[in-house]
Amino acid sequence: MTESSDRHVIDVVLPCLNEAEALPWVLSRIPAGFRPLVVDNASTDRSARVAADHGAQVVAAPTRGFGAACHAGLVAAGSEVVCVMDADASLDPAELPRLVTALDGLQATSEPEERVMPGLVLGRRHPVGRRAWPPHARLGNAVLARSLNRHAGTRLHDLGPMRAARRADLLALDLADRRFGYPLEMVLRAARAGWRIAEVDVAYRPRTGTSKVTGTFGGTVRAVRDMRRVLAEVAP
Template structure:
């Protein structure tokens, strides 16, 4: 059963690279009245056609990279609140209703999903280790005591655009958190079940992929505070 959030409009950005198997499950769980924005990042398995056939708005982003896909979705979105979620069936987008409600009610400016693995294979050891290292680096950089830098999140669209995000690779989710923290946003973390994904991960499915993601994110953490907080707008709408 789909959850329902309140009065504001919500768009869900779903970066997608060869997720034909997972798309029906994911799109069936988008809350009623919300719009799914599937950003196809060069799929060769018919993902775009499947998403379009299931009622999603499809955006094509030719530049490869998780951040490139996410930002293309953000700039395409028109709703007051924008959510992000992986498109591999590891996370249930229906849970975003609670995230959006917190943003709408003013309880938080940015809500992040803390992944809680469910079953074997849900979160490989190397990916979990990389996440732990980055969380500790983020704490030193910003003071935030976050446990996860996962892809499930919600915030107001105009405020997100105001952060001036520039990373177009794996560092995009972290840059969002760093710049939001430097701008004084109220950031909350909510536990979410993390399921074994459908298909193979394109980012952290291997040690090499995890290393690349950590390297991308380390560059983000090296940003000077003055640069990261350039907007200083906060997340309040």
């Protein structure tokens, strides 16, 4: 685990598979007080070098899988609060402070003796332009969100890939999925544990480069399949 020189710095975990084209813009948008951790998930392009050249800490995650990359970044992080977001330029890191502010609000309490439950804030995506969120991907997300709400009692609209939570709380969830089911497992287990969960609207833009998931029908099918498997394993 890395230790931040400023305990108020917030680590941003950026799972990365062949995002050399997108990383310069993404890293240029990291706000003050946030530190990027680019998790190289066995990229075959220059992602790791580009990330390092732009001042990011590079974390190696040689076993392919979105969940594997997220977990490696979470383990490597050293801040109390962590954010997770895609590295493909579909989301703007400049919006991260709003998620952290919402997280602080979730955990505020007027009763000092009251136990403060952990919190999780998700960025609810609002597409900018018709190319930002293909219909098949939006439909798959809506179906999964409804299934999650039914099983977990949540009222979420989106399984948003931009998130904020406290690192220790996330590690305590003991998430097991290392593929595309990881984001859904996080919300499902958090809801089952009584966490406070909220959404914050964020802009969703057309990604830079070639999509591995939502931009292709096959990628969406794989993600939906992984998430349905998690629902079957974790939900009663």
